[in-house]
Amino acid sequence: MNKRPSSLKLLANQIGYQNRRFRRNVMAAFFTLAFPLMFLLLFGALFEGVDIAPGVEVAAAQFYAPGLAVFAAVSATYTNIGISTAISRDEGILKRTRGTPLPPWIYVGGVVGSGIVLAAFGAALMLTVGVLAYGIEFDWANLVPAVLTFVLGVASFSLLGLALASVASSGQSAPALAQATLLPVAFASNIFISVRNNPPAWLELLGDVFPLKAFADAFFACFDPFREGSVYEPWLLARIAAWGVLGALVFWRKFTWEPAVGGPTRSRRRR
Amino acid sequence: MPAVVVENLVKDYGTLRAVDGLSFTVEQGEVVALLGPNGAGKSTAVEILEGHRTRTSGQVTVMGADPATGGAAFRDRIGIVLQECGIERELTITEALNHYGACYTRTRPLDEVLELTGLTDLADRRTHQLSGGQKRRIDLALGLIGDPDLLFLDEPTTGFDPSARRQAWDMVRGLRTLGTTILLTSHYMDEVEALADRVLVINQGKLVAQGTPDELRAGIADTTLVRFDQPANGGTVQELFGDLTGTATAANNRIEIRTTNPTGDLHRLTDWALKHDQELGHLEVTRPTLEDVYLDLIGGDENE
Numbered sequence: 136m137n138k139r140p141s142s143l144k145l146l147a148n149q150i151g152y153q154n155r156r157f158r159r160n161v162m163a164a165f166f167t168l169a170f171p172l173m174f175l176l177l178f179g180a181l182f183e184g185v186d187i188a189p190g191v192e193v194a195a196a197q198f199y200a201p202g203l204a205v206f207a208a209v210s211a212t213y214t215n216i217g218i219s220t221a222i223s224r225d226e227g228i229l230k231r232t233r234g235t236p237l238p239p240w241i242y243v244g245g246v247v248g249s250g251i252v253l254a255a256f257g258a259a260l261m262l263t264v265g266v267l268a269y270g271i272e273f274d275w276a277n278l279v280p281a282v283l284t285f286v287l288g289v290a291s292f293s294l295l296g297l298a299l300a301s302v303a304s305s306g307q308s309a310p311a312l313a314q315a316t317l318l319p320v321a322f323a324s325n326i327f328i329s330v331r332n333n334p335p336a337w338l339e340l341l342g343d344v345f346p347l348k349a350f351a352d353a354f355f356a357c358f359d360p361f362r363e364g365s366v367y368e369p370w371l372l373a374r375i376a377a378w379g380v381l382g383a384l385v386f387w388r389k390f391t392w393e394p395a396v397g398g399p400t401r402s403r404r405r406r
Numbered sequence: 407m408p409a410v411v412v413e414n415l416v417k418d419y420g421t422l423r424a425v426d427g428l429s430f431t432v433e434q435g436e437v438v439a440l441l442g443p444n445g446a447g448k449s450t451a452v453e454i455l456e457g458h459r460t461r462t463s464g465q466v467t468v469m470g471a472d473p474a475t476g477g478a479a480f481r482d483r484i485g486i487v488l489q490e491c492g493i494e495r496e497l498t499i500t501e502a503l504n505h506y507g508a509c510y511t512r513t514r515p516l517d518e519v520l521e522l523t524g525l526t527d528l529a530d531r532r533t534h535q536l537s538g539g540q541k542r543r544i545d546l547a548l549g550l551i552g553d554p555d556l557l558f559l560d561e562p563t564t565g566f567d568p569s570a571r572r573q574a575w576d577m578v579r580g581l582r583t584l585g586t587t588i589l590l591t592s593h594y595m596d597e598v599e600a601l602a603d604r605v606l607v608i609n610q611g612k613l614v615a616q617g618t619p620d621e622l623r624a625g626i627a628d629t630t631l632v633r634f635d636q637p638a639n640g641g642t643v644q645e646l647f648g649d650l651t652g653t654a655t656a657a658n659n660r661i662e663i664r665t666t667n668p669t670g671d672l673h674r675l676t677d678w679a680l681k682h683d684q685e686l687g688h689l690e691v692t693r694p695t696l697e698d699v700y701l702d703l704i705g706g707d708e709n710e
Binding site for chain 2 (some may be wrong): 138139142144145148152155156159160225226227228231232233234235236237379393394
């Protein structure tokens with residue numbers, strides 16, 4: 136009698152499978168990696184240095200590279216997981232998977248695990264380009280807080296991606312829903328532009344309600360050259376975690392494995 | 407132990423009763439077909455057996471387990487070939503088979519699955535480069551990779567051209583000789599006749615007949631069908647019907663008489679036609695086919 140494959144092996148297979156599908160999907164790779172990288176290079180060409188005080192100049196990339204690393208990570212989790220899961224459901228791939236002995240939580244674990252691997256790769260790419268091309272500085276003493284903040288952030292945004300797939304009616308509406316929710320919030324969240332100095336009240340509110348600014352600010356704290364003392368931001372981390380819990384609840388209540396009745400089957404992949 | 411036991415299965419969608427007190431069994435090694443028109447409840451019933459849907463009431467045992475609670479151990483022993491399940495377009499056929507195969511305790515060797523489904527030469531192609539018929543063969547291959555004891559085939563040849571259809575039939579026959587129990591759904595009479603040991607005819611959620619194709623035909627075996635074109639002087643032919651021992655129905659300018667006394671009825675018909683100088687165009691005298699039996703079984707409801 137053969138033994139059932141172990142959960143760990145199944146999970147590793149699933150992560151590898153999702154990674155492979157991502158690598159072979161040009162559009163997903165573009166929006167997740169090339170898009171933030173394009174912004175990084177564009178900002179790098181536009182802004183050079185910031186005079187903090189007379190005679191003290193810091194590379195502008197010190198401020199926006201961590202933010203764009205967060206943006207790449209959120210694209211790899213929230214956007215990518217939300218869209219690819221909704222498309223997989225439309226195509227009946229989720230239903231097919233549900234008919235195999237693979238435990239459902241391992242499939243979901245593979246989706247989230249793959250999203251986190253991609254997020255780490257995307258963020259590392261932004262920061263490496265930031266260091267090599269623009270000379271941003273990082274105090275290695277902050278490595279542990281930076282990693283922990285990052286893991287909490289991508290875990291929460293993965294759950295929000297699953298929530299997005301749960302509420303999107305089809306694989307065709309998921310990209311619109313993802314961009315319509317992410318981009319406006321990104322403008323209020325210190326990603327593309329800094330809203331640190333006296334932003335309009337509504338913009339500040341938009342940033343404070345949603346978790347992206349909390350993630351960007353908590354991660355930036357680990358790169359802030361003027362910060363003294365602990366770089367942990369407990370209040371921001373709690374806000375990120377709360378959104379993760381909300382995402383998990385929506386996923387738990389609303390997620391289905393079956394294509395919508397009368398919905399498109401075998402639809403072409405578009406992003 | 408039978409492969410499938412269903413007792414009094416009921417499934418409601420809101421106020422609609424899709425499956426209405428269905429009971430049947432499938433023995434190990436048997437090929438059984440669920441036959442019925444669209445919306446008869448056959449797909450719903452099969453999806454309950456596969457564990458894709460919950461039931462409203464009734465008992466269901468598949469390979470000794472309850473599909474609703476059987477979990478991984480239950481799914482390890484079945485293979486499912488559904489109509490609307492897509493395949494990862496980013497993967498090659500071999501990659502897809504290895505990916506899904508890794509989920510099972512026991513797998514059928516990759517080469518064997520490729521050969522059974524005629525995909526050996528396409529094994530390294532990405533799935534999105536393949537035709538619809540080739541994709542259906544991947545569906546079948548994915549249903550077989552876990553070396554199932556019981557295979558569900560949902561309308562396996564819908565949309566196939568005639569030669570692809572024959573190939574698919576040969577595949578199913580090949581599996582049957584290997585001892586796999588198969589439960590298939592279909593609305594094609596010839597397919598059921600070609601493949602199934604036993605047929606369950608379902609209409610409006612109920613089992614209306616079951617048996618081997620021959621047994622079903624035997625239900626109206628002593629009936630002969632007499633068919634001819636509606637004569638030009640159509641009104642007067644109706645006067646004749648009262649004299650016939652069989653029952654006459656008219657549809658699409660054809661008249662059909664079902665009779666157990668073909669000699670007498672034919673005599674009365676031709677006598678009438680000669681007297682009135684009418685022709686019985688395209689006159690046929692035939693035994694009922696399985697298709698006639700089927701239409702008879704489900705047709706009553708359409709006329710209500």
